[in-house]
Amino acid sequence: MTDDAADLRALAKEIPVELPAQDDLLALRQRIVAKGAAARRRARLRTASFAAFAVAAGAVLAIGFTHPVHPPTASIAHYHGVVVASAGARYTHPSGIPDELVVLEAGRIHVEVSPLAPGERFRVRAPDGEVEVRGTAFDVTVDSGHLTAVAVAHGRVEVRALDAQPAVLGNGESWQGRAQIGGAPAATVPVADSAAVATATAHSASAAAPVSPRRSTSTADAPANTAVAPIAAPPPETSATIADVAMPSISVPAPSLAPAPSLAPAPSLVPAPKPSAASSALAPAMPQDRAREEERRERRDERRERQDQRRLR
Amino acid sequence: MILSVAILGRARRIEGDVTDEALLARFASGDRDALGVLFDRHHRATYRFLARLTGATAADLDDLVQSTFVEVARAASRFDGRASVRTWLFGVGLNMARHYRRGNARRRRVITEPGDERPSQIPGVDRPDQNAERRELLQALERAIVELPAPLREVFVACEIEELPGAEVARLLGVPEGTLWRRLHDARKALRAAMKERS
Numbered sequence: 406m407t408d409d410a411a412d413l414r415a416l417a418k419e420i421p422v423e424l425p426a427q428d429d430l431l432a433l434r435q436r437i438v439a440k441g442a443a444a445r446r447r448a449r450l451r452t453a454s455f456a457a458f459a460v461a462a463g464a465v466l467a468i469g470f471t472h473p474v475h476p477p478t479a480s481i482a483h484y485h486g487v488v489v490a491s492a493g494a495r496y497t498h499p500s501g502i503p504d505e506l507v508v509l510e511a512g513r514i515h516v517e518v519s520p521l522a523p524g525e526r527f528r529v530r531a532p533d534g535e536v537e538v539r540g541t542a543f544d545v546t547v548d549s550g551h552l553t554a555v556a557v558a559h560g561r562v563e564v565r566a567l568d569a570q571p572a573v574l575g576n577g578e579s580w581q582g583r584a585q586i587g588g589a590p591a592a593t594v595p596v597a598d599s600a601a602v603a604t605a606t607a608h609s610a611s612a613a614a615p616v617s618p619r620r621s622t623s624t625a626d627a628p629a630n631t632a633v634a635p636i637a638a639p640p641p642e643t644s645a646t647i648a649d650v651a652m653p654s655i656s657v658p659a660p661s662l663a664p665a666p667s668l669a670p671a672p673s674l675v676p677a678p679k680p681s682a683a684s685s686a687l688a689p690a691m692p693q694d695r696a697r698e699e700e701r702r703e704r705r706d707e708r709r710e711r712q713d714q715r716r717l718r
Numbered sequence: 719m720i721l722s723v724a725i726l727g728r729a730r731r732i733e734g735d736v737t738d739e740a741l742l743a744r745f746a747s748g749d750r751d752a753l754g755v756l757f758d759r760h761h762r763a764t765y766r767f768l769a770r771l772t773g774a775t776a777a778d779l780d781d782l783v784q785s786t787f788v789e790v791a792r793a794a795s796r797f798d799g800r801a802s803v804r805t806w807l808f809g810v811g812l813n814m815a816r817h818y819r820r821g822n823a824r825r826r827r828v829i830t831e832p833g834d835e836r837p838s839q840i841p842g843v844d845r846p847d848q849n850a851e852r853r854e855l856l857q858a859l860e861r862a863i864v865e866l867p868a869p870l871r872e873v874f875v876a877c878e879i880e881e882l883p884g885a886e887v888a889r890l891l892g893v894p895e896g897t898l899w900r901r902l903h904d905a906r907k908a909l910r911a912a913m914k915e916r917s
Contacts, residue, residue, distance in 0.1 A: 410906055414878045417863065417909075420856045422766040423776055434757050437784055441791025442750040448792045 738803035773864035862912035
């Protein structure tokens with residue numbers, strides 16, 4: 406049996422192989438090398454494209470996990486305050502809930518704050534003092550580096566100035582500091598009596614016009630009913646001071662209309678530089694563009710490969 | 719012939735100490751000449767393997783061999799080294815042969831007519847009468863191999879003619895080794911019966 410198997414094997418191996426002529430064999434070798442190289446290139450391109458797509462998808466996922474992308478409405482939900490800056494005002498909004506802080510360097514801002522939860526604070530810090538609020542609408546004026554005036558439309562604020570006794574202001578009350586320059590005293594500032602709407606009135610001697618309401622990018626999706634609407638007619642020169650505002654202003658509903666902090670925000674009244682939240686929301690689109698570009702490039706290369714193969718044939 | 723031998727021989731001298739695995743790796747990393755060297759080393763066995771599996775005509779064989787090596791090139795970066803390059807190459811060829819048999823089942827010429835064959839000289843047989851008798855014997859065996867059921871033919875060609883390791887062939891075919899040996903036994907038995915019937 407074993408011998409039979411060995412004989413059979415030997416006989417089978419003896420069956421002649423029909424090889425092509427040498428010239429044909431060489432031509433076949435050249436075709437194989439050329440087509441093989443093209444096939445390898447195509448396979449590598451496909452692999453690279455897949456890898457690029459995978460990396461892009463991974464990046465999108467990573468960004469999604471590390472920087473959750475919220476809609477613009479959610480990105481500003483951690484602010485209670487609506488800051489409306491007058492022309493020439495310079496302020497920043499460096500922190501949000503629970504210890505929300507607005508740092509006013511110069512000029513006048515109008516602030517509306519939605520009701521705060523226990524343990525939450527909202528402060529406007531001036532160079533030499535600060536105002537802490539608990540759900541109110543008020544005006545703060547800083548002139549020549551000093552807190553000069555505070556006017557409360559509604560609610561309660563406590564004013565703590567360096568050279569003055571702390572004062573608590575109620576509805577319609579105002580406070581005047583030491584360095585107020587010209588103009589009407591703060592107590593006489595016309596303040597809107599509506600609880601839902603704040604009025605920005607300029608106290609600065611140089612720029613006495615309110616800023617026209619404009620939507621910033623970060624609040625583009627805010628519902629219209631939260632807009633801070635009834636403001637004096639916007640003067641044409643208000644845009645001249647836009648650059649002075651260091652941080653985007655954030656709008657939230659007035660206290661009486663929007664008690665929940667998670668409600669959609671009002672549009673910003675101050676045109677701001679591109680908000681970081683919006684930038685991070687757009688960032689994942691870039692790897693996808695690259696992946697699409699890779700796919701287009703792959704299709705183009707495949708077309709070329711097919712043309713090469715037709716030429717070879 | 720001389721030109722081919724010279725070219726192939728030069729390639730062997732240059733790459734003689736390089737393993738098939740290294741050649742495949744070199745090709746995968748961009749050295750296109752490595753594929754040519756692989757072709758030089760294995761084209762004869764590949765022709766034989768595909769011819770025994772398919773019984774294809776010479777023109778179809780050329781296409782099959784070309785498709786096999788191009789597919790090897792395309793998949794070179796996926797070679798994992800679990801089997802030898804030769805076995806892997808035959809695995810690719812096996813798939814090509816299966817596609818060929820499926821696609822050409824109706825028009826395939828199962829066995830070549832004696833008059834159409836390329837002239838072949840049987841080694842060690844000098845007398846014309848013995849040569850003719852031996853050739854007839856081999857043709858009968860070739861016909862019997864081609865007429866084997868595909869699973870038996872694949873095992874017989876891979877294990878007996880190409881002498882690939884049984885474990886690698888079993889993995890290549892996706893069958894247990896026991897199944898492989900049983901198929902080999904059945905193939906031998908069928909071939910012996912066919913040869914006895916002829917005689």
